[in-house]
Amino acid sequence: MSSTEIAYEKKEHIMDIAEKLFAEYGYEAVSTRKLAADAQVNIAMISYYFGSKEDLYLAVIERRILSLRTATHIIDDKHMTHLDKLLHLVDMIIDRFFENRLFHQIMYREMGMSNRSKIFNFMMDKWLHNFNILKHIIEDGIQKKVFKKVDAGFTILTIIGTPRMYVQSDHMAQKIMNLKSLDEVYMLEMKNRLKNHLKDLITNHLSK
Amino acid sequence: MSSTEIAYEKKEHIMDIAEKLFAEYGYEAVSTRKLAADAQVNIAMISYYFGSKEDLYLAVIERRILSLRTATHIIDDKHMTHLDKLLHLVDMIIDRFFENRLFHQIMYREMGMSNRSKIFNFMMDKWLHNFNILKHIIEDGIQKKVFKKVDAGFTILTIIGTPRMYVQSDHMAQKIMNLKSLDEVYMLEMKNRLKNHLKDLITNHLSK
DNA sequence: CAAAATTAATCAATCGTTTAATTAATTAAC
């Protein structure tokens, strides 16, 4: 293993710990000392690797944003119905929420704040692009009369808001659902229940 | 006007400014100096009136919690159908979201964090109580076969998650909806659109 | 040996809070 690989792993390790702490306590509430202690590195390493605490924060976010692809292969598929496309996208969205729980906690908390920096406008643009894809499918379906005349904008808020509610408010959702643990088996079960619920909901909402 | 009334108004004024700042930037990001400057009072007045920054934070939250009543008159109404009860409650929930936007921003952000203090357990209990009322109506409706067999827990997450998505993510929702301003007229229109959307959604979701 | 990585110690700035002094308002005494 080369030194650059070790440095890379160390950087990633710091980012992993940072992501966890930022998601759990929020950016301001996490001190560089607490961060360094949890990651078991010297405080100076944060500046050394990332420049500053804020740059680390942005790096943590950027790492996840880059992994968010657009599902063009679904959107452009000529053989899928409007509803099938939508249900596939719902599936993808929920998978992403569960894959990147910590990131979503950070991101949506940030979106509720007053504009913090350029990266969030970038993040916003990325998401708005995805939202507009959903919106376009719904509106196109309405125009082609395969969907009921629903409020497309708020329908998207429901599609995003439901998994967000579950993922972002861990403790709360856990109690609503009467969950006892948060282990992987439960998580998978919950994810599937969520998918079924949302797909059912959307199907009934849009079908004539 | 007596001095106690002046002191009361001054306290309320500080809490108003604090609520706005906490909602906008988060608890840690708001310094007592910024707070005092915005409220145009001396920094020491925060300790003088509230004891500490955290106590002010708790006071801001407690003020709103106390105003949250339970809608027993709807729940216990013998003449209303299950669906009517639910739709009335949805109406109430959305009204509350819009009446106390700032409070809801604070509260839900807080619920995404690791437990901060006793007041949040109290807050949690209060909300869980309300959620369980909704859940009970849905489950009772299913049992009495007036509702479809839906996932009651996730249905509640949709009912709460949709208005939360709109209220908490101002900037984002604004862009999704293609809004240009956030004035009162627009707000009222949006509130009604949200109500119609959610009531429609729930009705279709639960009706056989 | 040179470059990269890591450390402990320290920096100035800001944090929440408190102090001690002053002013304003209320009550008590006459």
Add this chain to the structure above:
DNA sequence: GTTAATTAATTAAACGATTGATTAATTTTG
């Protein structure tokens, strides 16, 4: 009703603690 005593409200200044960041020295690596 005026004055004196008492309490409440307000202020500027300072407190120690913690913050993010940097330094200069040291160790590790290639």
